[in-house]
Amino acid sequence: MLDIRKTTENATVTITLEGRLDTLTAPMLEKELLSSLEGADSLVMDFEKLDYISSAGLRVLLSAQKTMSRRGGMKLRNVNATILEIFDVTGFADILTIE
C-alpha cells in the first residue's frame, strides 16, 4: 500500500510517499499529482519512507518530470540506495534531479 501526504508552501508542492509504488498504487499517485500540480511551480518528492518502486511507479515519475520540466522543476529527496540503483539502471538518474 501507499500513503501519500502533501504539503504546499508558496508554489512548491511537497509529496511524501510511504510504502510501495507499484501497479496498484501508481494510479493513486498519478491522480494526486494531476490535481496537486495545478498551479504549482515546483515539486519535491520525499522518498524517505518509500520501500519499493516498479516500472509503473517509474512511469508516473517520468510524466511528472515532463510536466514539471516546463515549470520550476521536480526534485527527489531522501532516495534510498536500492531505489537509486533502479534509477541508475534505467537511466532515470540522468533525467531526474536527485538530492
Add this chain to the structure above:
Amino acid sequence: MNNQINEGTVSIPLSGRIDSNNASQVEKQIQEQLEGKNANEVILDASGLDYISSAGLRVILRIKKAHPVLRIINVNSEVYEILDMTGFTEMMTVEKAYRVVSVEGCEEIGRGANGTIYRIDQDNVVKVYNNADALADIQHEREVAKLALILGIPTAISYDVVKVGESYGSVFELLNARSFSKILANEPEKMDWCVKEYVNMLRKIHSTLVPAGKLPDMKETALRWARFMQDYLPEEAAKKLLRMVEEIPHDDHMLHGDYHTKNLELQNDEVLIIDMDTLAVGHPIFELASMFNSFVGYSELDHEIIKKFQGFDFETGATFWRRSLAAYLDTDSPTKIREVEDKARILGYTRMIRRSIRRKGLETETGRAQIAFWTDRLLELLEKTDTLLFSRNELVIEATTENLPEVQAFVEKQLEGTDCSPRAQMQFGIAVEEIFVNIASYAYAPGKGKATVRVELAEEPTTVTITFIDHGIPYDPLAKADPDVGLNAEERPVGGLGIFLTKKTMDEVGYEYRDGQNILTLKKKL
C-alpha cells in the same frame, strides 16, 4: 483338575504351589489328562498357579519333551519372573496373565478409530480397544509405535496388556500429560503455540521415510474409496475421482492417519504423538483429508459433534484447521490455502459418503440428507479440481492485477529463510510484478484465466528460480527491444521499462511456449 479339548489342543489348569512335595503327583495328574488324547498342542493355564519350584519346572520340561508345542498362559508376575530367570520364557511360549483394570470414572483423554484412551492414574493411561478380539491389534500398534520411535517420532509405547471388562487394553506411561484438545478448549490464547507444535510434529512425521513394506499404503485405501464411489456418483465425476487418486504417486513417507489434537499430548515440555495404530505411508494429501474431517468435515452438519469429541467448539476447530494448514504449507496466501483445502475436502467427503453408505445411511432420511450434502460439495469440487497433488512452492491464482499483492507475498514468503538482501528482494519484486501484471493484462484479455507461480531454491550458490505459467495467447515479452536509456526525459517514451529492468536485475530470463503454455523463467543467484 479338568481339561478341555479343542481340535487337538489340550488345556490343563495348574493351581496353588508346585514344589518337591507335590511335583510327582502333579506330573501324574497331567499325564493322566493327556493319555490317549494325541494332543498336538498343550496349554498349561497358570491362572491359579502361585508358585513353582525347580521340581515343578522339571515336570514342565518332561511334558514339553513329549509334547513340543507347549504354551503356558495366564502366568502371574511372580511365576513369570521365575520362568524368565530360568530361561523358560525362551524355550517355550509364556504368556503373562492380564491384569484387570477398570476405567470407571476415569478421564477420557483420547479417542481414535480403534479405541478410547483413559487416564488410570497420574502416570499411566490405558487404551481400551473397541474390538473384543484385539490382541492382534494391540500387537500391531505396539509394533508400529516401536517402528515410529526408532525412526525418530516421539511417541509412547505400551508396556503392558490388561483386561478392561470384556475388552483388552494396552497401558502406557504418560506422566502429567495433557492433550492439545484440552489445551485448546481451556486456554484459547495458546492457539498460536498449539498450531506451531502441531505442525512441527506433522512435518516431522511427513519427512520420515519408512522402510518399504513396513506400513500399509494409504493410497490403496483411498483407491478402495474411489472405486466404491463409482456406483454413487455421475459417471464422469466418478471417473475423474478415481483417476486423480490413481495419479497420486507412491510415497514412502510416514502418515499418522488420525492426526487430530486429542492424539497429541504435552508431557512436561515434550510433545508426544499417540494412537499409532493408523500409521501408514503415502502422499500428505491423505493426511490433510483426514485432518479436514476431524476438525471440520465430521461436524460440518452438526456442530455439537466436535464439541463432544474434542471439547472445543466448531469455530475453534475450523480456525485451528485453517491456521495449521497455512503453517504446514508455510504460506499466508488464501488462494494457496483454499487450493489445498479443496483437494483435502475431495478425499474427506469421499470417505464420509462411503462410510455413511456402508453404515446404511441411504436407508434413513437423515442419512440421505447428509450424503446429499456431501455429494453436492464433492461434485462441485471435482468440477474445479484437476489434481490432488500440491506443492508448497507453487501458487495457482486468477491472473488479475488485484491479486498482485498476494503473489508478491507468496514469493516473499518463499524467499524467507534465504539470505536474500533487501536489494535482491526489491529486484525480485519488480520482476514478479512485471511478469504477473503482463499476464493479468494480456494473456486472457478480454476473458479471465489462471497463472501459476513457482519458486524454486537451489543451494551453493543459493539460486532462486521463479517460473510463471499461463495458458493464454502465445506472447514472448522478452522479444521487445530494450528502451534507449540514454534519451532525455522529453524523448523517452513512457513504458517498456519493466521488462528491461527484469532483464537487468535477474541473471537469466527465459521464455518458451510449450503445450499451449507460456512459460517464463526468472533466475538469480543470491
